Amino acid sequence: MTTAFEDRILNERARLRGDEAALRKRVAEFAHGPKAKEILDLTLKYESTGHLDFSLFNCPPVIDHGVGARLYDVDENEYIDLHGGFTVNALGYGVTEINEAVKSQMDKLCQYAELPVEPRARLAKELCQRHPGDFDKKIFWAVTGGEAIEIIMKLARWYTGKPILITHWGDYHGRTAGAMALTSKAFMVAYSYPIPPADTAVVRIPFPYCYRCPFGKAYPSCEMFCAREVGRLFESKETWLNNPKAQVTNVAAFIIEPFQSSAGYITAPLEYMRMLKDLSEKYDFLFVSDEVQAGMGRTGKMWSIEHSGVAPDLIAMAKSISNGLPISAVTGRKEIMDSWGPGAHSSTFTGYPPACAGGLKLFEIYERENIIQGAAEKGAYFLEGLKDLQARHPLIGDVNGMGLYLAIELVKDRQTKEPAAEASHFAANELVNEGVICIYSGYYFNRLCFAPPLVITKGDIAEALKRLDVVLGKAEAKFGIGK
Ligand SMILES: Cc1ncc(COP(=O)(O)O)c(C=O)c1O
Numbered sequence: 001m002t003t004a005f006e007d008r009i010l011n012e013r014a015r016l017r018g019d020e021a022a023l024r025k026r027v028a029e030f031a032h033g034p035k036a037k038e039i040l041d042l043t044l045k046y047e048s049t050g051h052l053d054f055s056l057f058n059c060p061p062v063i064d065h066g067v068g069a070r071l072y073d074v075d076e077n078e079y080i081d082l083h084g085g086f087t088v089n090a091l092g093y094g095v096t097e098i099n100e101a102v103k104s105q106m107d108k109l110c111q112y113a114e115l116p117v118e119p120r121a122r123l124a125k126e127l128c129q130r131h132p133g134d135f136d137k138k139i140f141w142a143v144t145g146g147e148a149i150e151i152i153m154k155l156a157r158w159y160t161g162k163p164i165l166i167t168h169w170g171d172y173h174g175r176t177a178g179a180m181a182l183t184s185k186a187f188m189v190a191y192s193y194p195i196p197p198a199d200t201a202v203v204r205i206p207f208p209y210c211y212r213c214p215f216g217k218a219y220p221s222c223e224m225f226c227a228r229e230v231g232r233l234f235e236s237k238e239t240w241l242n243n244p245k246a247q248v249t250n251v252a253a254f255i256i257e258p259f260q261s262s263a264g265y266i267t268a269p270l271e272y273m274r275m276l277k278d279l280s281e282k283y284d285f286l287f288v289s290d291e292v293q294a295g296m297g298r299t300g301k302m303w304s305i306e307h308s309g310v311a312p313d314l315i316a317m318a319k320s321i322s323n324g325l326p327i328s329a330v331t332g333r334k335e336i337m338d339s340w341g342p343g344a345h346s347s348t349f350t351g352y353p354p355a356c357a358g359g360l361k362l363f364e365i366y367e368r369e370n371i372i373q374g375a376a377e378k379g380a381y382f383l384e385g386l387k388d389l390q391a392r393h394p395l396i397g398d399v400n401g402m403g404l405y406l407a408i409e410l411v412k413d414r415q416t417k418e419p420a421a422e423a424s425h426f427a428a429n430e431l432v433n434e435g436v437i438c439i440y441s442g443y444y445f446n447r448l449c450f451a452p453p454l455v456i457t458k459g460d461i462a463e464a465l466k467r468l469d470v471v472l473g474k475a476e477a478k479f480g481i482g483k
Contacts, residue, residue: 016190018049030059032432033075056439058429066093069456071437080464082438082450087261087293090320091365092453098323098361105357111349119356126363127321130302131331133311138337140330141351145292145318146174148328149255151345152314153178153199156253156286158344159336163201164240164251166230170207170443172262173255173290173316182255185262203240203251205230207260208268209443211398211409212417219269227275234283242283253286253314254279258305261293264447265407267400273308286313286336292328296320297366297454300376300403307402323362327355375454378461379403382450385465393472394482395420406450409442412481419444423475430474434467 023044031037039062043053053060064074069092071079084090091098105119120141128137140155142148153165165182167173173182180188181199189196206214208226217225234242234249242249258273260266280287289312294304296319305312313336318328326349330337366372383401386408390396397411410420410427421444428440428448440448448468452460476482 012190016187020044020049023049023054026054026059030057030429032059032061032073032077035074036062039074056428057432061432061437068092068094069453069460077435079432079435079437080452080460080467081456082436082452082464084320084451084453085324086319087296087298087451088319089324090296090298090454091323091362091371092455095323095365097365098358101361102322102325102354102358105354109353111352114346114348114350117351117353117356119353119360120351123321123356123359123363126360127317127329127331131311131315132303132306133333135311136334137331138334140337140340140345142318142328142330142345143326143347143349143352144174144176145290145316145328146176146179147347148292148316148318148330149173149179149182149290150176151330152253152255152288152316153182154345155330155336155340156255156288156314159339160252160285162250162252162285164203165199165201166203166205166241166251166254166256168207168256168260169204170209170260170263170266171255171257171290172260172293173257174292205233207263207266208272209260209266210269211266211400212443224269224271224275227272227279230276231279234279249283249285251283251285253288255288255290257290257294258308259294259299259402259405261405262441264409264442265401265405265449265451266447267402267405270308273305273310277308277310277312280313288312288314288316290316292316292318293451294405297372297375298403298451299405300372300379302372304402304405321362322355322358325352325355325358327352327359371454375403378454378456378458379406381458382406382461382465385461386450389465389469389472392469393476395423395472395476401450404450404452404454404456407442407447410446410448410475412479419446420475420479420481421445423479423481424448426478427471427475430471431467434471436464436467436471 027040061073063071065072069081071081124139128139131137140151167182169184173179181197181202210219215225233239237243241251254276277287289305291303295317314332321327386399390399395410396408397414397417398409410424412418412420424440424446438450
C-alpha cells in the first residue's frame with residue numbers, strides 16, 4: 001500500500017533537511033584542529049546548511065594554501081591532494097606565473113560590460129584550436145560549467161529546431177534550473193518539490209557502466225548491446241525520438257559525459273561514443289561532449305572524448321581553464337556558433353579578463369612542460385599501483401582509470417558485488433586523517449575517486465598509495481571484509 005502524502009512527506013523531508021546542530025556536533029568531534037573549529041563554527045553560524053562541504057566529509061578540512069599537489073590547512077596539517085578541488089586546480093597550487101598574469105590583468109582591467117579584451121580574444125584562439133575535428137570552430141564564453149550547459153541546451157535547440165536532448169542516467173551537467181534537467185541526482189529532485197526539473201524534452205539512456213552493466217551483460221562479449229539499444233530507440237515509432245516512416249527526428253543533441261565524473265569517475269568502452277556519434281550523424285543531430293570535469297588534459301588527452309576518436313559538434317568546458325578562477329566556455333562548429341544573433345545569451349562576468357590571462361599562461365605551461373603527456377604517464381603509474389592494491393585488498397571490486405582520472409569501487413564481496421558504502425565513507429574520512437584528500441561517490445556511494453593536480457609527482461602518488469593501503473586495511477578490519 002502506498003503511504004499517503006501527509007504520512008510520508010514530513011519524514012522524508014526531515015531526512016534531507018539541514019541541521020545546524022548536527023553539523024556542529026560533527027565539527028566538535030572531527031575538526032582537524034582548533035583553528036579549523038573556529039572557522040567552521042563561524043561558517044555554520046552564517047552559511048546555509050545547503051552547501052556541499054559537509055556532504056563530502058564528516059568534517060571538511062579548512063584549507064589555507066597549497067604548493068604543487070600538497071595542501072595545508074589552517075592548523076598546518078599537510079595533505080596530498082587527490083581531488084584537485086573537483087579538477088579545478090590542474091596545475092596545482094601556488095603557480096606564480098599564472099598568479100602574476102592574473103594580477104597584472106587585474107591591475108589593468110577586471111571586467112567591462114562583457115566587451116572584448118585582448119586576453120579573451122587570444123584565449124578564444126587557443127581553445128578553438130584545441131577542439132578536435134577538421135572544421136572551423138568558434139567559442140562562446142560563460143562563467144560556470146552549468147552555464148556552459150545552459151548555453152548548449154539553448155543553442156542546440158535553436159540551431160536544430162528540435163526539442164529533445166538525450167543524456168545518460170548518472171550524468172552530471174550542473175544544478176541551475178535548466179542544466180538540472182540533464183543531471184540525474186535523486187536528492188536534487190526532492191529539493192525541486194513540488195515542481196520537478198521542468199524540462200520534459202529530456203530523454204535518458206543508461207550509461208555503459210560495465211562493472212555493473214545495466215543490461216546484465218559482460219564486456220566485450222556484449223558487442224556493445226547498450227549502444228545498439230540506443231539505435232533501436234530510433235527505429236521504432238513508439239519512442240519520442242524518431243518517426244522512421246516520415247523520417248522526422250525530434251532530437252536536438254546527445255549531451256553526454258564520455259566518462260562519468262560526479263557519478264564516480266566511471267570510464268566507458270571507447271567504441272560506445274563512436275557508435276553514438278554515428279547515430280547522431282545518421283539522424284542528423286548534434287553530439288555534445290561535457291568536458292567540464294574530465295577535460296583539460298586530465299585523462300591524458302586534451303578532451304576525454306578524444307580517446308574515442310570522436311570530434312564533437314560542441315564541447316562544454318570549465319573548472320581548470322584558468323587553474324582556479326571562474327570561467328567556462330563552449331567551443332564548437334562555426335556554423336552553430338554563428339547561428340545566434342548578438343545578445344542571444346549573456347552574463348555579467350562572461351570571459352572574465354583576469355581568468356583569460358590566467359588561461360593563456362596555463363596553456364603556455366601545458367606546452368612547455370608536456371603536462372598532458374605527463375598526466376598519461378603518471379596516470380598509468382597510479383593505475384598500476386591501484387591494481388596492485390586490488391590484488392591484496394578484497395574490498396576493491398574494480399579499478400578503472402584513464403590518465404589522472406581514476407577510481408576504485410569498494411564491495412563487501414567480489415562475487416555478489418554488494419556495494420561497501422559504509423567502508424567507502426569510512427575510508428574517505430580516514431584518508432583525510434592520514435593526510436590524503438579524495439572524495440567518495442558512485443551510484444551506490446562506494447567509489448573512491450582520484451583526480452590529483454596534473455603536476456603531482458610519482459613520489460606523491462607512491463606515498464598516497466601507501467596511505468591508501470593502510471586505510472583499506474583498517475576498513476577491511478572494521479567492516480569484516482575478506483574474513
Ligand atoms: C561534467 C560536469 N558538467 C557540468 C558541471 C557544472 O559545473 P559548475 O559546477 O561550474 O556549474 C560539473 C560540475 O561539477 C561537471 O562535473
